[in-house]
Structures are given as structure tokens and as C-alpha cells.
Amino acid sequence: MNSLFRAGKQVLQASGRAFSAAANPDRKVVVLGAAGGIGQPLSLLMKISPYVSELALYDIAGTPGVAADVGHINSKAKVKGYAGEENLGEALKGADLVIIPAGVPRKPGMTRDDLFKINAGIVKGLTKAIGEHCPGALINMISNPVNSTVPIAAETLKKLGVYNPSKLFGVTTLDVVRARTFYAEKKNLNVADVDVPVVGGHAGVTILPLFSQATPSVDLTPEEVDQLTKRTQDGGTEVVQAKAGKGSATLSMAYAGALFADACLRGLNGEANVFEYSYVESDVTELPFFSSKIKLGSEGVEEIYGLGELNDYEKAGVKAMIPELSSSIEKGIKFANEA
Numbered sequence: 001m002n003s004l005f006r007a008g009k010q011v012l013q014a015s016g017r018a019f020s021a022a023a024n025p026d027r028k029v030v031v032l033g034a035a036g037g038i039g040q041p042l043s044l045l046m047k048i049s050p051y052v053s054e055l056a057l058y059d060i061a062g063t064p065g066v067a068a069d070v071g072h073i074n075s076k077a078k079v080k081g082y083a084g085e086e087n088l089g090e091a092l093k094g095a096d097l098v099i100i101p102a103g104v105p106r107k108p109g110m111t112r113d114d115l116f117k118i119n120a121g122i123v124k125g126l127t128k129a130i131g132e133h134c135p136g137a138l139i140n141m142i143s144n145p146v147n148s149t150v151p152i153a154a155e156t157l158k159k160l161g162v163y164n165p166s167k168l169f170g171v172t173t174l175d176v177v178r179a180r181t182f183y184a185e186k187k188n189l190n191v192a193d194v195d196v197p198v199v200g201g202h203a204g205v206t207i208l209p210l211f212s213q214a215t216p217s218v219d220l221t222p223e224e225v226d227q228l229t230k231r232t233q234d235g236g237t238e239v240v241q242a243k244a245g246k247g248s249a250t251l252s253m254a255y256a257g258a259l260f261a262d263a264c265l266r267g268l269n270g271e272a273n274v275f276e277y278s279y280v281e282s283d284v285t286e287l288p289f290f291s292s293k294i295k296l297g298s299e300g301v302e303e304i305y306g307l308g309e310l311n312d313y314e315k316a317g318v319k320a321m322i323p324e325l326s327s328s329i330e331k332g333i334k335f336a337n338e339a
């Protein structure tokens, strides 16, 4: 074994991944939008996940190439590419988990809500197909604006009579990944030991890291808290600006998406104490959807946790996000119920 291969293997094992086939139940995972900037690296990471035995890669075009490429990796999952709407049903059949990174990304100067016009219709169509072909599957929604696309998916599934709130997740893991990275960097902590709760939604002020509950606990000045909070809230925009017109976060999102998908699969497999943060149907606040800590189990969401004790800065943050989050949810519900 050469040293590069050995180093790679160590990294994969440290992150809970391994090349060898583990004794896990058979699980089919489908990626919708698999030929895209997120879709490709996410498909790679799901191919080397020990929790996946079948990987279906769907996009409107380009998936045969991605599937041929990823399929040569010597890990357990059998890979198949599906291109074009006429093959969507076949791709979805028998799925345990469907991950959706389909749709357009931001360019500098745009908000996530500016993507609604195009992505709302894409998400509605894909969710309808999920409701028809694999209504029992868990859904990991990555497509933006997540604050609206999750309500769109919920309403679409309701119309088909197959909505299960425990199985629909808005993926906010990248916000947690960023908050951990920024907090560890700022305070010179070992990032592997760091946790930072992030609650709310997935856009601007609706992203609220709770540094008062971060572990390990270290002293932060109010200025440091404000700077870290704003950097987490604007993390997506930081990448959009750095990419200067060539899209938004793809690699860190693929990593975050794979972490969350693996957690969903570990929950399905009956592993105990699988905790993540996700934007789900919730009664933690007066809003019908909210992101907070959840426990994952064999049927999806097993428990939703409250916000814990908030300081005044965080209480103000929750208050400030409510109008924007509320109107994004309303917008999604209204769109899904139009014609």
C-alpha cells in the first residue's frame, strides 16, 4: 500500500468511512442533481460510504459519465446513472434515502430567495416523483432556498397523501460545519473536539449559531461573538463572492451533505444516539418549520430538541429571524398549492 493511499485510508476511517464493505444492511441512496457542482463530489462521498449498497445518480443530463467514473471506485455500493425525466421513476424505485442538490446556485449579488423562481418548480417536480415512486424514503433537501423548498416538498407530499414529517429534512449541516471551523480557528481549539449548535433556517439572519452553548466552552467577547455569528450567517456569501460568478459552495457542501446522509443511514440502521441539526417540521417555535438539534432513528426524526438556555444576544437573534423565516415558509406553501 503506498503512502498516499494509506493516508487517504486513514482520513476516510477517521471520518467514519472505509473502503472495505462493512456489515451494514443494504441501503439504496439516490442523488437528484448528481451531475452538478455538489452532486458530483457528494456522489463520490456516498460511493465510499460504508452505509450505501446501491447508489442511483440522476440528473437531467450528464449522469452516465459521472456514474461510470464514480463506479470504478473499489467500494461496496453498486452505481447506476439515470439521465432524463423518463428515467426518474426507475432511479427512485426502492430508495431508502433521496438527496436533492438539484437546481441553480447563486451568483454574486443574489440572495438565496432569488433562486426561488427556478428552484421551486424543480423541487416540486422532484418531490412529486418521490411521492409516487418511493414514498417511504427519507428526503435530504439541499436545494435553495431551503427555508422555502422544504415547505414546498411537505405540501407536495401532502397532496399525494404520503407526507411523513419525520422523513423530510432541510440540510443545514454546512452551517454547523462552518460554525465549528470558525470557532476553533478563532480560539485555537482542536476542531475535532468542537461543537456549535446552529438553529433557525438556512439564509442570512435565519442562521443562528449559539456560541453560548458551544463546546468546549471558552470566553468570547461580545465583539467576537458578533463577528463569529456574522461570519457563519454570511459563510455562503463568502464562497459565492470568492468564486466570482462560478457558483456557490460545492465541496464543503458535499462534505456536509455526506455527513448528514450518513447520520440518516446510521439512524435507519438502528444505531443509538445519532444527533444532528436539521430544518424540519417543528413546534420548537411558533413557526411550522425550524432547525434545531434532532435525534435520528429507524423512522427518521426520533426527537426534536428545544433551543436550551439562550442569552440576550441569541434571544434577539431568534426574534429577528422570525419574520423572514415565516414569509419564506408561507411563500413555499403558497407555491406548492398553486395549480
Ligand SMILES: NC(=O)C1=CN([C@@H]2O[C@H](COP(=O)(O)OP(=O)(O)OC[C@H]3O[C@@H](n4cnc5c(N)ncnc54)[C@H](O)[C@@H]3O)[C@@H](O)[C@H]2O)C=CC1
Pocket: 032, 033, 034, 035, 036, 037, 038, 039, 058, 059, 060, 061, 101, 102, 103, 104, 105, 106, 115, 119, 122, 125, 126, 141, 142, 143, 144, 145, 146, 171, 172, 173, 174, 175, 202, 247, 248, 249, 250, 253
Ligand atoms: N443547503 C445548503 O447548505 C446548500 C445548498 N446549495 C444549493 O444546492 C443547489 C445546487 O448547487 P450546485 O450543485 O452548486 O449547482 P449546479 O448548477 O452545479 O448543479 C445543479 C444540478 O442540478 C441539475 N438539475 C437541474 N434541474 C434538475 C432537475 N429537474 N432534476 C434533476 N437535476 C436537475 C443540473 O443539471 C445540475 O447538474 C443550489 O440550489 C444551491 O443554492 C448550495 C450550497 C449549500
Ligand SMILES: O=C([O-])CC(=O)C(=O)O
Pocket: 105, 106, 112, 144, 174, 235, 236, 237, 239, 240, 248, 249
Ligand atoms: O450561499 C449559497 O447560495 C449556498 C449555500 O446555501 C451555502 O453555501 O450555505
